[in-house]
Amino acid sequence: xxxxKGYAAQSPETDLAPWDFQRREVGPHDVQxxxxxxxxxxxxxxxxxxDWFPGIFPMVPGHxxxxxxxxxxxxxxxxxxxxxxxxxxxxxxxxxxxxxAQDLEQYCLEGNTQTYNGMERDGSxxxxxxxxTSIVVKEHFVLKISDKLDLAATAPLLCAGITTWSPLxxxxxxxxxxxxxxGLGGLGxxxxxxxxxxxxxxxxxxxxxxxxxxxxxLGAHHFVVTTDAEQVKAAHGTFDFILDTVSxxxxxxxxxxxxxxxxxxxxxxxxxxxxxxxxxSLLGGRKSLAGSGIGGIKETQEMLDFCAENGIVSDIEMINxxxxxxxxxxxxxxDVRYRFVIDIASLx
Amino acid sequence: xxxxKGYAAQSPETDLAPWDFQRREVGPHDVQxxxxxxxxxxxxxxxxxxDWFPGIFPMVPGHxxxxxxxxxxxxxxxxxxxxxxxxxxxxxxxxxxxxxAQDLEQYCLEGNTQTYNGMERDGSxxxxxxxxTSIVVKEHFVLKISDKLDLAATAPLLCAGITTWSPLxxxxxxxxxxxxxxGLGGLGxxxxxxxxxxxxxxxxxxxxxxxxxxxxxLGAHHFVVTTDAEQVKAAHGTFDFILDTVSxxxxxxxxxxxxxxxxxxxxxxxxxxxxxxxxxSLLGGRKSLAGSGIGGIKETQEMLDFCAENGIVSDIEMINxxxxxxxxxxxxxxDVRYRFVIDIASLx
Numbered sequence: 001x002x003x004x005k006g007y008a009a010q011s012p013e014t015d016l017a018p019w020d021f022q023r024r025e026v027g028p029h030d031v032q033x034x035x036x037x038x039x040x041x042x043x044x045x046x047x048x049x050x051d052w053f054p055g056i057f058p059m060v061p062g063h064x065x066x067x068x069x070x071x072x073x074x075x076x077x078x079x080x081x082x083x084x085x086x087x088x089x090x091x092x093x094x095x096x097x098x099x100x101a102q103d104l105e106q107y108c109l110e111g112n113t114q115t116y117n118g119m120e121r122d123g124s125x126x127x128x129x130x131x132x133t134s135i136v137v138k139e140h141f142v143l144k145i146s147d148k149l150d151l152a153a154t155a156p157l158l159c160a161g162i163t164t165w166s167p168l169x170x171x172x173x174x175x176x177x178x179x180x181x182x183g184l185g186g187l188g189x190x191x192x193x194x195x196x197x198x199x200x201x202x203x204x205x206x207x208x209x210x211x212x213x214x215x216x217x218l219g220a221h222h223f224v225v226t227t228d229a230e231q232v233k234a235a236h237g238t239f240d241f242i243l244d245t246v247s248x249x250x251x252x253x254x255x256x257x258x259x260x261x262x263x264x265x266x267x268x269x270x271x272x273x274x275x276x277x278x279x280x281s282l283l284g285g286r287k288s289l290a291g292s293g294i295g296g297i298k299e300t301q302e303m304l305d306f307c308a309e310n311g312i313v314s315d316i317e318m319i320n321x322x323x324x325x326x327x328x329x330x331x332x333x334x335d336v337r338y339r340f341v342i343d344i345a346s347l348x
Numbered sequence: 349x350x351x352x353k354g355y356a357a358q359s360p361e362t363d364l365a366p367w368d369f370q371r372r373e374v375g376p377h378d379v380q381x382x383x384x385x386x387x388x389x390x391x392x393x394x395x396x397x398x399d400w401f402p403g404i405f406p407m408v409p410g411h412x413x414x415x416x417x418x419x420x421x422x423x424x425x426x427x428x429x430x431x432x433x434x435x436x437x438x439x440x441x442x443x444x445x446x447x448x449a450q451d452l453e454q455y456c457l458e459g460n461t462q463t464y465n466g467m468e469r470d471g472s473x474x475x476x477x478x479x480x481t482s483i484v485v486k487e488h489f490v491l492k493i494s495d496k497l498d499l500a501a502t503a504p505l506l507c508a509g510i511t512t513w514s515p516l517x518x519x520x521x522x523x524x525x526x527x528x529x530x531g532l533g534g535l536g537x538x539x540x541x542x543x544x545x546x547x548x549x550x551x552x553x554x555x556x557x558x559x560x561x562x563x564x565x566l567g568a569h570h571f572v573v574t575t576d577a578e579q580v581k582a583a584h585g586t587f588d589f590i591l592d593t594v595s596x597x598x599x600x601x602x603x604x605x606x607x608x609x610x611x612x613x614x615x616x617x618x619x620x621x622x623x624x625x626x627x628x629s630l631l632g633g634r635k636s637l638a639g640s641g642i643g644g645i646k647e648t649q650e651m652l653d654f655c656a657e658n659g660i661v662s663d664i665e666m667i668n669x670x671x672x673x674x675x676x677x678x679x680x681x682x683d684v685r686y687r688f689v690i691d692i693a694s695l696x
Contacts, residue, residue, distance in 0.1 A: 052628075099609050107609045107633050109585070170634065237457070253622070261447050261455045267630055274601070276622040280400075282615055282639025285455050286518065289637045291630025 001025060002032070005347050006132035007321050008058040009048040015325045016048070018347075019058055021128060023136045028073040031142045033085040038130035039064025039156035039314070040340035042186065042247060043270075045328050047117045052270070055117050062130030063089040063115040064158040066145055067344070076139045084145035086304070088158035089294045091115045091127060091141050103298035105141075131321060133347055143301055146308035153313035156186060156339040157304060159294065160314060164191040164243060165303040166295035167266040168198060175199035177240040181220070182255060184211045187245035187268060189315060189338040192218045195243070197310050203239070205255070214337065218315075232258070237285075245269050252289065256281040264288045314339045320346035349373060350380070353695055354480035355669050356406040357396040363673045364396070366695075367406055369476060371484045376421040379490045381433040386478035387412025387504040387662070388688035390534065390595065391618075393676050395465045400618070403465050410478030411437040411463040412506040414493055415692075424487045432493035434652070436506035437642045439463050439475060439489050451646035453489075479669060481695055491649055494656035501661035504534060504687040505652060507642065508662060512539040512591060513651040514643035515614040516546060523547035525588040529568070530603060532559045535593035535616060537663060537686040540566045543591070545658050551587070553603070562685065566663075580606070585633075593617050600637065604629040612636045662687045668694035 001022035008019035026032045044061035046052055066086040069079050079085060092113035093105040100108050113120060116129030128135075145154055164187050173179055179200040181191040188204070195202040196219035203222035204215035212223040224231045235258050242255055247269035253276070256265055267275075267290065277289060295303070307313065315338045319327050327340045349370035356367035374380045392409035394400055414434040417427050427433060440461035441453040448456050461468060464477030476483075493502055512535050521527055527548040529539040536552070543550040544567035551570035552563035560571040572579045583606050590603055595617035601624070604613055615623075615637065625637060643651070655661065663686045667675050675688045 104609060109609075167634075261452060261457075264636075267627060270627040270631070274624040274626045277625055277637065278622045279615060279618040279639065282637065283618070283641040284639070286515075286640050287638065288612075289625065289630065290635065291627065291632070292634050293631040 002134065002136065004132050004134050006060040006128060007324060007347065008060045010058050012048060012050045012055065016131070019060065021058075021060070023134060026071045026073050026136055028075040029139050030073045030136050031069055031076055031079045031085060031139050032071040032134060032136045033067040033069045033142070034134045035065055035067040035130055035132060035344045037066050037152040037155045038062040038342045038344060039159065040324070040327060040331065040342060041159050042331060045331065046270070051272070056119070056126045059117050060128035060131050061116055062132070062342075063087070064155040064160070065115070065130035065135060066151055066155045066158070067135075070134070073139070078144070079139065079142060084147060084151065086143040086145045086154070086158050087115060087130070087135060087137050087141060088143065088162060088300055089115055090297070091137050092121055095140070103296040105296050106294045131324070131342060133344060141297055143297070143304055145304065148308050149311070149313050152318055152341045152343070153316050154307070155341050156190070156314035156316065157307055158300070160186045160190045160339060161307070162295035162300045162303050163187055163268050163292070164245065165194050166299055167243060167268060167290070167292035168194050169299065170292065171241060171264055171266060173198055173200050173241050177201070178203065178238060180205050180224075180239040180242045180258060182242055182244045183246040183269070184215055184338070185245060185334060186314075186336070186339045189218055191243045191245060192220050193312050196220070197306070197312060203235070205242070239263060241266060243268070247271055249273050252276060253278050253281045256287055256289065259285065259287050261285040262287070264290055267291050316341045318343050322346060350482065350484065352480050352482050354408040354476060355672060355695065356408045358406050360396060360398045360403065364479070367408065369406075369408070371482060374419045374421050374484055376423040377487050378421045378484050379417055379424055379427045379433060379487050380419040380482060380484045381415040381417045381490070382482045383413055383415040383478055383480060383692045385414050385500040385503045386410040386690045386692060387507065388672070388675060388679065388690060389507050390679060393679065394618070399620070404467070404474045407465050408476035408479050409464055410480070410690075411435070412503045412508070413463070413478035413483060414499055414503045414506070415483070418482070421487070426492070427487065427490060432495060432499065434491040434493045434502070434506050435463060435478070435483060435485050435489060436491065436510060436648055437463055438645070439485050440469055442469075443488070451644040453644050454642045479672070479690060481692060489645060491645070491652055493652065496656050497659070497661050500666055500689045500691070501664050502655070503689050504538070504662035504664065505655055506648070508534045508538045508687060509655065510643035510648045510651050511535055511616050511640070512593065513542050514647055515591065515616060515638070515640035516542055517647065518640065519589060519612055519614060519638075521546055521548050521589050525549070526551065526586060528553050528572075528587040528590045528606060530590055530592045531594040531617065532563055532686070533593060533682060534662075534684070534687045537566055539591045539593060540568050541660050544568070545654070545660060551583070553590070587611060589614060591616070595619055597621050600624060601626050601629045604635055604637065607633065607635050609633040610635070612638055615639050664689045666691050670694060
């Protein structure tokens with residue numbers, strides 16, 4: 001076994017604290033990489049706090065992981081020691097169901113294996129995430145990371161990036177489309193960058209007028225303050241797509257009203273309460289409320305390659321792991337532009 | 349003006365009763381046809397009762413209208429006296445917005461003109477529906493009706509038919525797809541017939557085990573009693589599409605769970621309360637909850653032509669107009685197989 005230093009929650013009631021644990025030995029199809037940076041996702045906090053479902057403790061969060069390969073198994077083909085590597089939300093899946101066969105491991109019909117707060121395929125070995133010094137991952141789930149990009153700012157692409165990229169690609173958002181991005185946080189700011197890079201006309205929808213300047217800097221063409229009735233009225237029926245990144249309660253009917261005929265509201269956030277959707281909000285204009293969860297490994301690699309070609313990374317604030325609890329507090333308040341990334345050197 | 353006999357609600361508190369009124373003279377682009385049969389749609393009752401929005405009274409309901417042409421305007425090209433003709437939910441639209449230009453008059457951006465409980469484009473002349481002896485309609489909104497089909501049973505195609513046909517065609521339901529039809533009423537029974545005719549494998553989802561025999565007679569391949577937890581569990585993740593025709597409150601999350609990855613739940617019903625949709629119901633499998641409202645004139649004609657070619661009509665119970673109030677009472681209880689149609693001869 002491989003000794004690793006990490007930060008873990010021992011229970012939903014405790015803050016994260018240092019915790020040493022062990023990774024499995026590197027198997028023939030495994031890649032081990034030392035973690036250099038790990039992004040901080042809002043879902044890390046949700047899972048530590050059992051907001052969605054009972055978690056597996058101790059829990060080492062983190063699924064926006066980048067680092068450098070230190071060991072590869074005998075059958076590993078695409079990585080060698082010294083390569084940059086990354087891992088996102090998934091470290092395994094059944095590999096044989098019809099979804100896995102179509103590169104949709106995120107929708108594995110037998111259940112994918114989450115990078116942390118999950119169980120390996122044996123059903124009994126907990127997975128531990130990227131708030132740690134090293135990780136061992138099956139090669140299929142390890143991503144190639146370009147050395148052209150700032151490495152720390154690349155980490156959030158593994159979740160915030162792919163989660164916004166996947167729906168934009170699946171629904172074919174691009175040139176000639178008007179795309180609204182709802183919420184300008186870790187996910188939303190990536191949605192803006194991708195939407196612009198894919199050729200869409202991008203509008204940021206936000207309750208906070210203060211974010212307009214940032215939205216424009218990120219490349220957004222327009223900005224609508226959603227608490228301003230006049231601005232909302234003017235935007236009525238104008239968008240082909242809304243990328244909804246908001247995980248707080250919000251008025252789905254109002255936003256559906258901003259869509260054109262045949263418009264699609266693509267939801268990637270997880271509000272605590274069910275969306276309340278009036279029938280006429282969908283019927284009047286043949287609209288869709290759709291969900292999308294992270295992305296498959298193939299499209300994650302495509303997204304990373306696109307980012308390398310187009311110079312796209314996340315806007316980040318670097319922290320030491322010892323500052324994770326105040327960082328969570330700031331994240332909850334939306335006080336981060338736009339993703340905290342942990343410098344794992346602080347853990348060593 | 350043209351004197352017409354009708355049945356009208358004078359207010360939301362009164363039953364329908366005889367009411368004489370006048371239609372406009374036949375203009376150069378108008379077709380007048382004497383009404384022979386008019387289907388009874390649940391929305392007739394909703395509108396009389398102001399369930400959705402304040403109505404325009406007196407109200408003459410009815411938007412599943414078939415009859416025989418008695419007069420045509422000078423510029424009418426496609427109809428002549430003696431032809432069969434039909435009109436559905438729409439009698440006008442702006443004719444120039446981008447939706448009208450794409451044969452989507454039902455989604456006219458300036459608002460379509462409903463066949464009854466609406467206003468003509470002048471904004472001040474109320475429209476009156478098919479519970480009447482004759483109607484004058486702009487040619488563009490008059491449908492060709494085949495003489496190959498039972499005429500009375502054709503009437504419900506103008507609303508129940510097109511409302512279920514349109515989403516099936518829009519989302520490309522056909523061979524190789526598993527389609528569930530939720531609710532076996534006026535709309536649902538047409539959804540089954542169309543789904544089968546389009547080549548899909550059709551399952552009826554119903555709370556009522558008694559409907560299984562009927563579902564099979566209509567052509568459904570399978571039947572799931574949705575109050576039976578075992579049957580629901582077995583159906584989990586199996587459907588490509590659900591055609592949701594239910595206008596009563598129901599558990600959207602349960603039904604979304606029956607969809608496969610990328611599945612679409614196409615809603616054509618209008619439940620009184622908003623749908624409650626949990627984020628994970630959509631995210632887990634990239635599912636969509638979509639709405640669809642009636643259909644455009646071009647696709648209504650295509651549907652009618654398809655029905656003529658394939659011998660598809662509605663299953664109906666004929667009534668005299670004097671029996672409309674007890675018919676409504678039976679309709680509310682779901683006690684009709686599957687559409688009441690008024691023999692307008694009873695009004696003359």
